[in-house]
Amino acid sequence: MSDFSAGSIGQQLSTIRRHLHEHPELSHEEFETTASIVAWLTEAGIRIVDYGLKTGVIAEVGGLHGGPVIAVRADIDALPIQEETGLSFASKVPGKMHACGHDFHTAAILGTAFLLKEREQELQGTVRFLFQPAEEKAKGAIQLIKSGALNGVQAVFGMHNKPDLPIGTIGIKSGPIMAAADGFIVEVEGRGSHAAVPEAGLDPIVTAAHIITALQSIVSRNVSALDSAVISVTRLHAGTAWNIIPEKAVFDGTLRTFDEEVRLKVRTRLEQVVNGVASAFNTKAQVSWIEGPPAVVNSGRWAEQAALTAEALGYEVVEPSPSPAGEDFAFYLKETEGVFVFLGTAGPQEWHHPAFDLDEGALPVAASFFTALAIDALSKLSEESLRGGRQHSEII
Numbered sequence: 001m002s003d004f005s006a007g008s009i010g011q012q013l014s015t016i017r018r019h020l021h022e023h024p025e026l027s028h029e030e031f032e033t034t035a036s037i038v039a040w041l042t043e044a045g046i047r048i049v050d051y052g053l054k055t056g057v058i059a060e061v062g063g064l065h066g067g068p069v070i071a072v073r074a075d076i077d078a079l080p081i082q083e084e085t086g087l088s089f090a091s092k093v094p095g096k097m098h099a100c101g102h103d104f105h106t107a108a109i110l111g112t113a114f115l116l117k118e119r120e121q122e123l124q125g126t127v128r129f130l131f132q133p134a135e136e137k138a139k140g141a142i143q144l145i146k147s148g149a150l151n152g153v154q155a156v157f158g159m160h161n162k163p164d165l166p167i168g169t170i171g172i173k174s175g176p177i178m179a180a181a182d183g184f185i186v187e188v189e190g191r192g193s194h195a196a197v198p199e200a201g202l203d204p205i206v207t208a209a210h211i212i213t214a215l216q217s218i219v220s221r222n223v224s225a226l227d228s229a230v231i232s233v234t235r236l237h238a239g240t241a242w243n244i245i246p247e248k249a250v251f252d253g254t255l256r257t258f259d260e261e262v263r264l265k266v267r268t269r270l271e272q273v274v275n276g277v278a279s280a281f282n283t284k285a286q287v288s289w290i291e292g293p294p295a296v297v298n299s300g301r302w303a304e305q306a307a308l309t310a311e312a313l314g315y316e317v318v319e320p321s322p323s324p325a326g327e328d329f330a331f332y333l334k335e336t337e338g339v340f341v342f343l344g345t346a347g348p349q350e351w352h353h354p355a356f357d358l359d360e361g362a363l364p365v366a367a368s369f370f371t372a373l374a375i376d377a378l379s380k381l382s383e384e385s386l387r388g389g390r391q392h393s394e395i396i
């Protein structure tokens with residue numbers, strides 16, 4: 001590594017992160033955030049590339065001598081949560097908060113862009129920065145892919161802050177690191193009656209209760225001990241009064257899986273259980289799915305490269321447990337190879353908590369890590385293209 005010192009931009013990145021933290025914007029509404037990112041990039045002389053996005057920014061550094069294209073992604077949206085941190089730079093917008101640390105991601109990846117801009121001459125290709133909107137709704141990654149922002153990209157890199165890992169520690173693993181996150185809504189249709197005369201109706205509440213109980217057997221009886229899945233029913237609604245059996249009961253929940261085969265199997269079983277139990281009670285039921293992102297599945301070779309890069313910088317690399325949360329970075333990894341890492345931020349609370357915070361000491365760690373990873377990745381891809389493509393053994 002040559003002369004750059006990521007630590008020297010820690011203060012600048014902290015100022016950026018705090019500005020973003022004070023002005024959170026929800027998914028698809030990141031207009032001021034977008035304008036601020038454009039202003040910071042422009043001030044650093046970094047080129048913005050127009051992909052026709054309403055919110056979100058695509059920028060590029062390098063490519064002066066041709067070469068491969070890689071992408072580094074930061075998500076920029078906040079959550080509908082009332083902040084309770086008491087920080088001096090707490091959210092100025094009631095009911096909205098950067099409670100998932102996307103302000104941190106944005107600042108750290110801006111820092112990466114600044115550091116790479118200083119070394120633009122030596123880059124063996126192009127680094128495309130994806131400042132992605134609407135991650136919390138799992139919509140932004142698809143939007144960016146549709147806009148063409150991933151065209152030509154040979155490897156994509158991203159991160160999530162991780163409150164339970166210390167500063168200077170990076171969680172890297174090959175294979176699944178975050179879950180496929182699907183939602184479901186079940187409507188049970190019976191026949192209403194007087195509560196005192198249940199035989200005149202078809203009780204959707206009793207049916208729903210049996211279905212919900214039976215759903216819990218799917219994970220324990222249909223999923224192998226070596227795989228994993230979660231089914232949680234999170235909302236249940238039926239009825240209007242204590243003396244009326246209603247016509248309908250509706251409940252919904254979520255399904256989390258790490259493997260596509262398990263995901264499909266559980267979804268099929270869920271529909272079978274719903275329809276089977278409903279039919280046993282002479283009611284009708286219907287399942288609607290809320291399609292979430294698939295699991296985030298890292299490529300082995302980029303996970304290996306990320307670990308080598310992190311270790312060369314003196315950071316500690318750990319193999320993290322996969323998170324059952326969902327992350328729309330998964331859609332990029334369906335398009336191209338890459339790696340998504342967990343960056344230690346030593347926070348007091350988990351994601352989406354009203355007192356969520358992080359240690360800003362992680363900002364220069366993240367910026368220097370992604371800077372070095374981009375440089376290493378471009379040089380790896382350039383070497384491979386000089387050798388005439390990847391080795392046969394790597395391809396299969």
Ligand code: NI
Binds near residue numbers: 102351
């Ligand atoms: Ni997040």
